[in-house]
Amino acid sequence: MNENLSLFDAKESKKIERKRRMKDFLAAGSTYLFSSFSLLALIAILVFVFSKGWNTLSAAFIVGDYNATLTSVTTNQAITETTNTFTYQAKDGEYFAENWGLAFTDSTTTEGNPIVRLSYVDPYSNTTSWIDSNTGEAFRPKVGEMITVVTLCDSPAENEIKIVSGNKGAENMAANFRKYNFVKNMTANVGGGGIRGSLISTLWMILFTLLFALPLGIGGAIYLGVYAKNNVITRTLRNAIDMISGIPSIIFGLVGGIVFLPIAAGSGSSGNLITGSLTMACMILPIIIKSTEESIRAIPLRQSQASLALGASQTQTVFKIILPNALPGILTSALLGVGRVIGESAALVYTSGTAIKDVIIPTQGSATLAVHIWTLMSGETMNYGASCAVSILILFVILLLSLTVKLLSLSVQKKQKGK
Amino acid sequence: MDSLKSEQNESMQTIFAIRHLNLYYGKKQALHDINVDLYEHCVTALIGPSGCGKSTFLRCLNRMNDLIDDCKIDGQILYHGTDVQSVNPILLRTKVGMVFQQPNPFPMSIYDNICYGPRCQGVRNRTHLNELVERSLREAALWDEVKDRLKTNGMALSGGQQQRLCIARALAMSPEVLLMDEPTSALDPISTKKIEELVMSLKERYTIIIVTHNLQQAARIADYTSFFLLGDLVETNKTETLFSRPSNEKTERYITGRFG
Ligand SMILES: Nc1ncnc2c1ncn2[C@@H]1O[C@H](COP(=O)(O)OP(=O)(O)OP(=O)(O)O)[C@@H](O)[C@H]1O
Ligand SMILES: [Mg+2]
Numbered sequence: 001m002n003e004n005l006s007l008f009d010a011k012e013s014k015k016i017e018r019k020r021r022m023k024d025f026l027a028a029g030s031t032y033l034f035s036s037f038s039l040l041a042l043i044a045i046l047v048f049v050f051s052k053g054w055n056t057l058s059a060a061f062i063v064g065d066y067n068a069t070l071t072s073v074t075t076n077q078a079i080t081e082t083t084n085t086f087t088y089q090a091k092d093g094e095y096f097a098e099n100w101g102l103a104f105t106d107s108t109t110t111e112g113n114p115i116v117r118l119s120y121v122d123p124y125s126n127t128t129s130w131i132d133s134n135t136g137e138a139f140r141p142k143v144g145e146m147i148t149v150v151t152l153c154d155s156p157a158e159n160e161i162k163i164v165s166g167n168k169g170a171e172n173m174a175a176n177f178r179k180y181n182f183v184k185n186m187t188a189n190v191g192g193g194g195i196r197g198s199l200i201s202t203l204w205m206i207l208f209t210l211l212f213a214l215p216l217g218i219g220g221a222i223y224l225g226v227y228a229k230n231n232v233i234t235r236t237l238r239n240a241i242d243m244i245s246g247i248p249s250i251i252f253g254l255v256g257g258i259v260f261l262p263i264a265a266g267s268g269s270s271g272n273l274i275t276g277s278l279t280m281a282c283m284i285l286p287i288i289i290k291s292t293e294e295s296i297r298a299i300p301l302r303q304s305q306a307s308l309a310l311g312a313s314q315t316q317t318v319f320k321i322i323l324p325n326a327l328p329g330i331l332t333s334a335l336l337g338v339g340r341v342i343g344e345s346a347a348l349v350y351t352s353g354t355a356i357k358d359v360i361i362p363t364q365g366s367a368t369l370a371v372h373i374w375t376l377m378s379g380e381t382m383n384y385g386a387s388c389a390v391s392i393l394i395l396f397v398i399l400l401l402s403l404t405v406k407l408l409s410l411s412v413q414k415k416q417k418g419k
Numbered sequence: 420m421d422s423l424k425s426e427q428n429e430s431m432q433t434i435f436a437i438r439h440l441n442l443y444y445g446k447k448q449a450l451h452d453i454n455v456d457l458y459e460h461c462v463t464a465l466i467g468p469s470g471c472g473k474s475t476f477l478r479c480l481n482r483m484n485d486l487i488d489d490c491k492i493d494g495q496i497l498y499h500g501t502d503v504q505s506v507n508p509i510l511l512r513t514k515v516g517m518v519f520q521q522p523n524p525f526p527m528s529i530y531d532n533i534c535y536g537p538r539c540q541g542v543r544n545r546t547h548l549n550e551l552v553e554r555s556l557r558e559a560a561l562w563d564e565v566k567d568r569l570k571t572n573g574m575a576l577s578g579g580q581q582q583r584l585c586i587a588r589a590l591a592m593s594p595e596v597l598l599m600d601e602p603t604s605a606l607d608p609i610s611t612k613k614i615e616e617l618v619m620s621l622k623e624r625y626t627i628i629i630v631t632h633n634l635q636q637a638a639r640i641a642d643y644t645s646f647f648l649l650g651d652l653v654e655t656n657k658t659e660t661l662f663s664r665p666s667n668e669k670t671e672r673y674i675t676g677r678f679g
Contacts (some may be wrong), residue, residue, distance in 0.1 A: 305486070309481065
């Protein structure tokens with residue numbers, strides 16, 4: 001009685017209204033706060049990755065070799081003379097040769113040997129007559145290139161010749177370049193740092209993973225969605241599949257390493273693309289089964305009933321009615337799986353190797369893009385530039401994939417609503 | 420009554436003979452000891468209140484109940500004297516076609532919808548399929564409306580057209596029997612009338628067993644009518660007899676609208 005009355009009591013109801021508004025405000029406020037946190041995190045990631053990686057990203061970076069190639073350089077008229085003097089604010093660890101406009105730093109090769117790298121090349125540096133003796137084309141030295149050995153001399157008459165090796169350090173190299181005005185010839189490690197190999201091994205990885213996972217996953221989904229009776233075994237199976245998708249990927253890596261590596265014995269202890277993709281297939285199997293089964297269940301029962309009532313067998317119904325209708329779901333699951341493969345590193349470190357290669361052979365170990373980052377960052381010096389450049393690529397592909405998935409599900413919804 | 424029975428037996432061939440049919444969904448019994456004969460080239464209507472087992476009974480005739488996990492059947496359903504439980508359900512369903520309450524064309528062209536059944540049986544010959552499509556659509560009184568757009572999606576037709584497409588699709592199998600579960604309950608009066616006319620024209624070539632909630636419809640189109648109540652088959656009779664002089668008091672109460 002009292003409660004009913006209070007609803008009509010103006011003062012009381014105002015109070016209740018105020019309280020309700022307060023609660024609404026708090027709830028809405030915290031919702032916005034928390035969601036803005038996640039937005040902030042996303043923006044932070046993008047800003048960091050783009051600021052660090054954008055400069056490194058280039059066509060040469062994407063299609064280039066990771067390992068530098070040895071190039072020998074000769075000069076146009078046997079010898080180049082430098083006449084200008086250049087200025088450059090050398091940073092810590094950099095040694096500048098003013099007469100050449102070149103700066104050097106100490107570095108290591110991908111094999112870990114000491115080497116001298118060019119860290120600065122003046123835009124007007126007098127190296128115009130340098131010639132790549134393999135191709136016969138002009139050779140313009142670039143930042144990052146490694147000097148293996150160089151022959152310097154005092155004059156075109158070659159009265160005094162000095163051979164400087166790249167493993168003697170940057171300080172020594174710069175001092176000798178300063179001293180001599182002529183370069184007779186040079187051997188340089190050119191290029192390198194590119195990700196073409198890792199890109200290709202990622203593509204192989206995707207292909208093999210889908211090849212293993214799609215037939216198994218679709219088969220499993222058809223079994224669960226069409227044939228399986230609703231009993232204890234089926235329910236246990238479903239729960240198991242749900243649980244698999246929650247297992248951390250590093251555990252997949254460990255178990256994959258133990259189970260699949262012996263199969264690929266002979267290809268080295270770190271596995272190859274096949275063992276890696278077998279592991280990845282196990283990881284994405286639950287995604288494919290779940291998404292496909294869901295889309296099979298979404299097909300109206302009356303469709304398969306109509307088919308069976310027309311004298312079609314269960315198998316004919318599966319292939320003619322159920323699978324074509326479930327195709328968008330299958331495609332979605334495949335795309336989600338591809339996203340997982342592209343982004344995965346932990347499971348692959350033990351199963352397909354961490355070595356970055358330029359020539360990709362599926363029966364040998366090689367790093368995918370995500371593992372490429374792992375390798376770059378686990379060296380002595382962390383290569384943030386290249387890692388972030390790879391990250392930009394990965395983020396871009398993942399974004400594309402999720403957009404495609406969105407569009408797919410939208411078009412399916414439209415189709416279901418429209419008809 | 421006796422004279423009527425002998426008259427039936429002389430002129431009509433029994434196509435389905437149901438003997439002591441009991442059906443259980445799990446522990447729940449949905450049909451109790453059903454005994455009935457269904458005659459060739461007749462329209463038999465099944466009437467009764469909702470949940471009395473009409474659809475369940477209909478699904479027994481082409482073994483669609485097989486698809487329900489915990490459905491158990493005992494008794495005999497004799498089709499031309501053979502128990503349907505002993506024949507291949509796929510073969511049975513090519514002879515006993517079915518049309519559902521909701522029009523359910525496949526999301527493919529009108530042409531492919533009609534060819535679906537024959538193709539599943541391995542018919543590939545193009546000219547044969549073309550003939551089949553035209554014949555079935557004509558029989559289902561849909562040919563004139565769709566003959567220019569056989570390639571359009573079956574889902575794009577109106578509800579009434581979709582239902583006639585489903586009938587044509589079933590007829591393409593050249594079945595002997597057509598089971599129809601409330602085929603007009605989702606349709607407007609004009610489409611309903613078209614389908615009723617269609618049913619009456621089809622009975623010369625096919626045997627039709629139709630579930631309906633519309634007593635007028637049963638009275639209009641059916642030769643025989645069976646009245647179900649709570650899983651029991653209360654009465655089967657010639658339609659005029661059942662509606663004018665029902666032999667069971669429950670039937671009378673139902674058709675005069677006093678319960679159900
Ligand atoms: N798949 C099923 N599993 C369990 N029980 C079912 C199933 N299908 C039907 N039943 C039950 O069997 C009984 C008969 O159902 P049925 O669908 O045959 O009735 P109906 O006469 O066709 O009703 P309506 O006129 O509403 O279509 C109902 O009590 C129903 O709840
Ligand atoms: Mg029903």
